[in-house]
Amino acid sequence: MSDVSQGQGWWLASDGKWYPPESSPYSFPPPRPARTNGLAIASLVLSLTVFLIGPILAIIFGVRARRQIRESGGFESGDGLALAGMIIGIVELVISLAVVGIFVALIGSGSLSKLHDQSTAIAGAPGYWTTTGPVGLPFPEGRPWGVPCQPIVFDIDDTLPGQQVILIEQAIQNARALGIDVTYSNPDNIWYPSTLYPAGQTNTSVQTIDIVPSEQWPSPVDDFGSHEHIEFGWDARVASDGRHEVLTELTATLFLHAVVGDPQSTKRSVRELIAFSQGVAGSSATGSSISSGNTATGFSRDDINAMQQMSGCTFQPAAASHLNS
Numbered sequence: 001m002s003d004v005s006q007g008q009g010w011w012l013a014s015d016g017k018w019y020p021p022e023s024s025p026y027s028f029p030p031p032r033p034a035r036t037n038g039l040a041i042a043s044l045v046l047s048l049t050v051f052l053i054g055p056i057l058a059i060i061f062g063v064r065a066r067r068q069i070r071e072s073g074g075f076e077s078g079d080g081l082a083l084a085g086m087i088i089g090i091v092e093l094v095i096s097l098a099v100v101g102i103f104v105a106l107i108g109s110g111s112l113s114k115l116h117d118q119s120t121a122i123a124g125a126p127g128y129w130t131t132t133g134p135v136g137l138p139f140p141e142g143r144p145w146g147v148p149c150q151p152i153v154f155d156i157d158d159t160l161p162g163q164q165v166i167l168i169e170q171a172i173q174n175a176r177a178l179g180i181d182v183t184y185s186n187p188d189n190i191w192y193p194s195t196l197y198p199a200g201q202t203n204t205s206v207q208t209i210d211i212v213p214s215e216q217w218p219s220p221v222d223d224f225g226s227h228e229h230i231e232f233g234w235d236a237r238v239a240s241d242g243r244h245e246v247l248t249e250l251t252a253t254l255f256l257h258a259v260v261g262d263p264q265s266t267k268r269s270v271r272e273l274i275a276f277s278q279g280v281a282g283s284s285a286t287g288s289s290i291s292s293g294n295t296a297t298g299f300s301r302d303d304i305n306a307m308q309q310m311s312g313c314t315f316q317p318a319a320a321s322h323l324n325s
Contacts, residue, residue: 039065040078043085052096058089120281125306127285133236133245140244142312144279149313151206152277154184160213164254167263168211171270178304181315182274209277210251211270217257229258230269232276250277264297271299279310 005018013019039061047058065082120129120138130139142148154172156165172184185208214231231253236245252273259265268289275281275290280303282290288303289296308314 034072034075034077037065037069037072037076037078037082039068040082040085043089044081045085047085047088047092049092052093052100055089055092055096058085059093062086062089122280122306122310124309125280125302127288127302128280128283128306128310130279130310131281133238133247135236135238135245137238137243137245139236139246139279139310140239140241141279141310144247144310145207146239146246149181149311149315152182152274153206153208154182154273155208155210156184157210157212160211160254161256161260163263164213164256164259164266167266168254168270171267172274174298175271175274176315176317178299179315179317180274180278180304180307181311181313181317182277207250207277209273211273212251212253214253214255215257216255229265230254230273232273234276247279264295268294268296271303275303275307278307278313280306 003017005012010018010020043058043062043065045058046054046061049055049058062082062085065085066079069076069079069082120131122128122130122141130141130144132138144150154168156168160168169184172182175182232250233253234250235248237248238244239246254266254269259269271289275283280290282292283303283306284291285300285302287296287300288294289299290303
């Protein structure tokens with residue numbers, strides 16, 4: 001204090017003395033800078049993540065952050081961040097729920113399988129598709145084994161029950177009678193190959209496919225038409241055109257627990273195998289014997305067309321004493 005003013009800001013008190021500015025009863029300490037609310041930051045970050053959980057947490061954290069900021073008396077900031085996190089979170093949540101709804105609807109209608117197979121659809125065979133090899137390239141139409149009209153011989157394992165062997169042979173005989181170049185191993189193949197294969201083909205130029213039994217239970221069927229009672233083991237290589245893959249080997253495992261006592265299940269499984277040996281991996285066509293969950297008792301006309309289209313072969317079987325159509 002002083003009897004006279006010492007400069008700007010000094011003030012005269014009621015006692016007649018001058019006091020420095022910092023002692024003024026009207027002065028306040030400088031305000032502290034507000035800190036950014038942590039939940040507000042978390043809300044914005046989580047809103048930028050995708051699918052359900054992130055957006056939900058962003059909305060919850062945003063609401064709590066805004067309440068904390070209001071109650072802080074100005075010591076916390078970040079209301080804009082929290083609001084942005086909530087808005088973005090709501091938009092993301094709506095989009096996520098819409099995607100889930102569309103996905104469920106596609107599965108329910110079977111359209112997902114159709115979309116999945118657009119790139120492998122077989123030209124001239126609506127509702128039928130081939131598949132892709134290990135590299136992700138589709139099998140070529142007209143030559144899934146690398147050459148057109150590849151003869152196929154199924155080697156039926158002698159440990160299969162006799163009834164299953166008969167049913168497998170019947171399914172193969174039926175396909176052969178309908179113009180698919182397939183047969184199964186028996187003495188006639190060895191001594192009279194010309195009765196089974198087109199001119200110029202021999203036992204060494206045909207493709208052999210083993211059918212073996214399994215006592216295990218099959219894996220559950222997925223939504224893309226996996227085979228219910230039979231499993232394929234196969235390999236492929238990139239074709240010379242660089243745009244396709246061609247089959248190099250194929251084996252089949254028949255799950256006995258799933259087919260014993262149900263003759264049509266065995267035949268349906270073998271029809272799926274025959275179709276795959278011709279390059280046809282599945283179908284959604286009405287009446288097809290290789291569509292998922294079908295109850296057909298034989299190949300449909302469209303099945304035969306798809307196999308001939310894919311294999312590049314309109315086969316005219318020669319008469320053979322052991323074949324019964």
